[in-house]
Amino acid sequence: MDQVKPKKYLWILSVLLPLVGLSGISLYEMTSVAWCLLLPIAFIYIGIPLLDWLFSTDNSNPDAAQLIQLEQSKFYDWILFLMLPVHFFVFYTIIDYTVSQELTFWMHLTLLLTLGVFGGLAINLGHELGHKKDRWSKNLAKLALATGAYGHFNVEHNAGHHRDVATPEDSASAKLGESIYRFALREFPGGLKRAWRIETTRLTRHGLKWYSKDNQILHSYILTIIIYGLLTAMLGWPALLLMLAHAPLVWWQLTSANYIEHYGLLRQKNKHGKYERCEPRHSWNSNHLISNLVLFHLQRHSDHHANPSRHYQSLRHFAEAPQLPTGYMGMFVLAYFPPLWYKVMDKRLLSMYQNDMRLINH
Secondary structure, three states: OOOOHHHHHHHHHHHHHHHHHHHHHHHHHHHOOHHHHHHHHHHHHHHHHHHHHHHOEOOOOOOHHHHHHHHHOOHHHHHHHHHHHHHHHHHHHHHHHHHHOOOOHHHHHHHHHHHHHHHHHHHHHHHHHHOOOOHHHHHHHHHHHHOOOOOOHHHHHHHHHHHHOOOOOOOOOOOOOOOHHHHHHHHHHHHHHHHHHHHHHHHHHOOOOOOOOOOHHHHHHHHHHHHHHHHHHHHOHHHHHHHHHHHHHHHHHHHHHHHHHOOOEOOOEOOOOOEOOOOHHHOOEOOEHHHHHOOOOOOOHHHHHHOOOOOHHHOOOOOOOOEOOOOHHHHHHHHOOHHHHHHHHHHHHHHHOOOOHHHEOO
16 A cells, blocks of 8 residues: 555645634634634644644655655645645735724734734745745745745755754754744844855856846845735735734744754764764654644654755654654744743753763754
């Protein structure tokens, strides 16, 4: 029996998850109960961790023949492509509803948070598309990143983070004892500066200026200006204010993921002063079934960094990879309360390395 097939069609959950962002509006329209607007956020931060607990982990791996089959199948590409119009539909609908209805301040705030939290899913989509080699996918990645105004991400991530991951030089790798709030203060500006440095260096090498039409970062930011401009023309200035306010919330979703993915992990230098190759043990991993299905296997992060060209459907579990106690959504909540985070993760990290601080990024 082909063991790849049972999970194959479950990847559609990644496409359907953004639609949960509209569930609060739908229920509010049916019941007039304002609390219903909190449902999408509650599902992300409470519902999915509960489902992870209920369905537990999936440690299964494809065999060599299945791996080839998975990598060659176009079905999984179309799952990614399908999510993009779904994201734009949800993005537009929430903005249109928020600016056109008479709502209280708290209702507006809840819808803003919903827009930001679910906008983070588009960053994940842009991440997956941005790792592909074809121009079509890379251009769609820029479009996915445009709504959250995070156009520098794929340059920074692919050419910066993957190179420096799990080292003190990486602004996207958190250190032992560093709270997510302190981490955010160096992660976002550090990533933006590194992205521009990488891209301008590339352009200079080809004899081009930073404002060249070949600047990959500008492509996505121009798309942001176009999208924000069109929606402002259609829905008015309040829509622009809403989009500008939601963008940092989208960035925060990525910051949350970056924080938990490499916390305290450190690649060692060899005798020549070069960092060792990134291995599965340099990224925190999670095999929790449900959150992996709705995040395109992002949580099998150990294999992703060890093998960056491997597609989401093919990512594997490694026994030597350090394991998170739950999926990403549950870990986000834990990270937002630093004392609880330290109690759980510092203990896990220090135990893994027998308290040897030379082996830890701190």
